[in-house]
Amino acid sequence: MIAEHLVxxxxxxxxETLDVRPLTGGVSNDVFAxxxxxxxxxxxxxxxxxxxxxxxxxxxxxxxxxxxxxRLAGRITPGAVPRVLDLDDGYLVISxxxxxxxxxxxxxxxxxxxxxxAGELGHLLGRWQRETAAMPGVLHDFADRTVxxxxxxxxxxxxxxxxxxxxxxxxxxxxxxxxxxTTCLVHGDYTPxxxxxxxxxxxxxxxxxxxxxxxxxxxxxxxxxxxLLLKSLHRPTAAPxxxxxxxxxxxxxxxxxxxxxxIRQTGCLVLSRVDGTSPVDYLAPTAxxxxxxxxxxxxxxxxxxxxxxxxxxx
Numbered sequence: 001m002i003a004e005h006l007v008x009x010x011x012x013x014x015x016e017t018l019d020v021r022p023l024t025g026g027v028s029n030d031v032f033a034x035x036x037x038x039x040x041x042x043x044x045x046x047x048x049x050x051x052x053x054x055x056x057x058x059x060x061x062x063x064x065x066x067x068x069x070x071r072l073a074g075r076i077t078p079g080a081v082p083r084v085l086d087l088d089d090g091y092l093v094i095s096x097x098x099x100x101x102x103x104x105x106x107x108x109x110x111x112x113x114x115x116x117x118a119g120e121l122g123h124l125l126g127r128w129q130r131e132t133a134a135m136p137g138v139l140h141d142f143a144d145r146t147v148x149x150x151x152x153x154x155x156x157x158x159x160x161x162x163x164x165x166x167x168x169x170x171x172x173x174x175x176x177x178x179x180x181x182t183t184c185l186v187h188g189d190y191t192p193x194x195x196x197x198x199x200x201x202x203x204x205x206x207x208x209x210x211x212x213x214x215x216x217x218x219x220x221x222x223x224x225x226x227x228l229l230l231k232s233l234h235r236p237t238a239a240p241x242x243x244x245x246x247x248x249x250x251x252x253x254x255x256x257x258x259x260x261x262x263i264r265q266t267g268c269l270v271l272s273r274v275d276g277t278s279p280v281d282y283l284a285p286t287a288x289x290x291x292x293x294x295x296x297x298x299x300x301x302x303x304x305x306x307x308x309x310x311x312x313x314x
């Protein structure tokens with residue numbers, strides 16, 4: 001099926017033998033690596049029903065959104081995202097990262113925290129936010145939030161609102177601000193699992209743009225900071241380094257943010273990754289309890305700045 005698609009789209013020939021293998025790690029797409037003479041690509045096809053325990057569906061046409069967002073990001077910052085080779089018939093074909101690269105998530109879970117990676121991610125995100133904010137046509141093209149609602153708002157914000165009804169106030173405020181804001185292009189899953197880095201940390205790619213949309217500039221920073229907080233709970237000895245990485249990331253953004261909304265978004269992210277539709281799988285029970293407490297604290301008794309939450313870990 002994958003080989004036939006590549007042949008049909010002119011990316012391979014019938015005389016070539018392709019090695020097609022599934023890549024693991026995601027829940028929302030079928031992802032394959034295809035290699036052969038002159039061919040070294042990743043092929044993605046979006047799933048209508050995601051691979052999670054609870055029923056979770058989303059429009060598979062989001063693969064087109066991902067392709068368009070990757071092309072846009074690649075024009076603004078060449079080399080920071082995979083190259084789009086083809087987008088047609090529900091399939092996205094992109095260049096494949098070198099085999100030595102790995103996800104930033106793998107590094108963080110192992111206790112290796114490189115603030116330089118966080119700084120580069122902040123720099124890239126800041127540039128994408130600033131440049132797309134000045135592109136009215138781009139904001140119009142990415143105005144549809146259907147998939148963002150299906151894959152982020154419903155399973156994260158609204159799921160924890162049902163689970164924690166006493167948090168309805170701050171969660172509703174978060175949702176209202178999001179609904180009213182279309183400042184810049186938002187990646188929608190700006191997290192360590194979607195960052196591929198080379199072993200020396202000199203180059204990285206940001207991948208998985210399927211929920212990209214015009215929206216709230218605090219959303220992506222909150223997801224990065226929130227995941228650094230979760231990694232701190234997973235490996236407490238790495239908490240100071242994760243806090244330093246969060247500072248490095250936010251400083252490199254060079255974009256003014258609504259601190260109150262950033263804190264609320266971070267609280268929603270942290271809480272949703274233990275009590276939402278798609279909880280993280282690496283936290284021990286005691287760490288999950290601490291994450292729940294920190295998420296609630298960010299929403300009910302917020303610090304002055306989001307990074308002050310690390311003081312609660314000491």
